[in-house]
Amino acid sequence: xxxxxxxxxxxxxxxxxxxxxxxxxxxxxxxxxxxxxxxxxxxxxxxxxxxxxxxxxxxxxxxxxxxxxxxxxxxxxxxxxxxxxxxxxxxxxxxxxxxxxxxxxxxxxxxxxxxxxxxxxxxxxxxxxxxxxxxxxxxxxxxxxxxxxxxxxxxxxxxxxxxxxxxxxxxxxxxxxxxxxxxxxxxxxxxxxxxxxxxxxxxxxxxxxxxxxxxxxx
Numbered sequence: 657x658x659x660x661x662x663x664x665x666x667x668x669x670x671x672x673x674x675x676x677x678x679x680x681x682x683x684x685x686x687x688x689x690x691x692x693x694x695x696x697x698x699x700x701x702x703x704x705x706x707x708x709x710x711x712x713x714x715x716x717x718x719x720x721x722x723x724x725x726x727x728x729x730x731x732x733x734x735x736x737x738x739x740x741x742x743x744x745x746x747x748x749x750x751x752x753x754x755x756x757x758x759x760x761x762x763x764x765x766x767x768x769x770x771x772x773x774x775x776x777x778x779x780x781x782x783x784x785x786x787x788x789x790x791x792x793x794x795x796x797x798x799x800x801x802x803x804x805x806x807x808x809x810x811x812x813x814x815x816x817x818x819x820x821x822x823x824x825x826x827x828x829x830x831x832x833x834x835x836x837x838x839x840x841x842x843x844x845x846x847x848x849x850x851x852x853x854x855x856x857x858x859x860x861x862x863x864x865x866x867x868x869x870x871x872x873x874x
Contacts, residue, residue, distance in 0.1 A: 657841055660794050662787070663704045663857055664804045664811055665835035667712070667720040668694040673832065676748050680773070680809070681740040685715045690832065694723045697833045701858035704801060704837065710790050711805040712736040720833070721805045728803070735786035738807035742773025766813070766825060776813060783814035784849075791840055811835060819853045834858065 669690030672679040686694070697703075709730040711721045714737055721730050744752060744761075752758040761768040769775035787804075794802060808830055815828035815836065830836065839852040 657843065658798075658800065660791065660799075660840045661704070661801045661854075662790065662794075662804055662838040662840065662851070663706060663802070663835065664806065664814075664830075664838060665720070665724070665857065666808050666811060666830040666832055667714075667716040667805060668723070669832050670716050672746070677746055678741045678744045678749075678752075680738040680745060680807075681714075682745055683714050683716075686719045690716075691719070691723065694720060694833050697858060698724060701860055703858045704803070706801045706803040707799045708793075709803045709805065710736065710786075712738065712807060712810075714738065714807075717805045717807065721803070724805070724833075725803055733786050733789065735782040735789070736804065736806040736810065737782075739776070739779045739809045740770070740773040742770040744770050744773070766816070779810060780813045780817050783810045784817065787814065787818070787851075791845060795842060815853060818850050820850050821853070828853075 667690075668686045670679065670684040671687040672682070672684055674687065674689060703724055706725065706728060709721050709725045709728045710733050711717045711730055713732045713734050717736070718730070718732070744758065757771050761770055764776075766776040766780075769778075790802060790804065793799070811830045812825045812828045816823065816825040819828065819838070828836075835857055837854045837857055839854045844850055844852075
């Protein structure tokens with residue numbers, strides 16, 4: 657049975673990332689530091705070889721795809737965009753700590769809605785739809801390896817919802833320019849709507865590709 661690999665990566669740094677601001681739907685490009693960090697990672701580490709790239713419609717994700725996979729066909733998937741933080745957009749955490757609405761949201765980000773924005777549940781459903789679309793294309797075209805360039809919040813929500821082994825959302829944090837390899841089979845997808853989180857990427861120099869978790873029952 658064919659095993660499919662989806663390599664899901666978080667975009668590079670923006671200026672807002674460096675300033676600690678909540679940026680979801682705001683369409684910011686990579687900053688100079690972000691571009692330099694991605695180029696350094698690409699030079700030092702090994703990103704997986706892929707047949708096709710899928711990206712969020714936001715500039716920071718598309719620019720990351722261009723830097724990491726400049727010679728691969730790239731398709732924009734709208735559902736890969738980041739959470740809309742609503743009234744929290746552009747604000748730093750120290751500005752929000754006294755806001756009751758922020759405290760309520762941060763206590764249960766999986767379900768609570770940001771004022772004027774999206775809920776974690778809405779983000780999760782978009783993420784699932786995006787992966788279902790991408791996996792459907794992979795099966796139809798017999799493509800075994802793709803890259804997905806998206807956002808930290810979406811990665812955490814998606815892996816917490818569908819990843820094996822099961823882990824809390826905060827345990828699936830992805831640093832900028834880094835992410836995870838997901839293994840999918842048709843049988844597992846049709847039966848359980850799940851995938852295995854296999855390893856972290858990119859691979860460091862001299863690093864052997866090994867499973868991220870050995871015991872799936874742990």
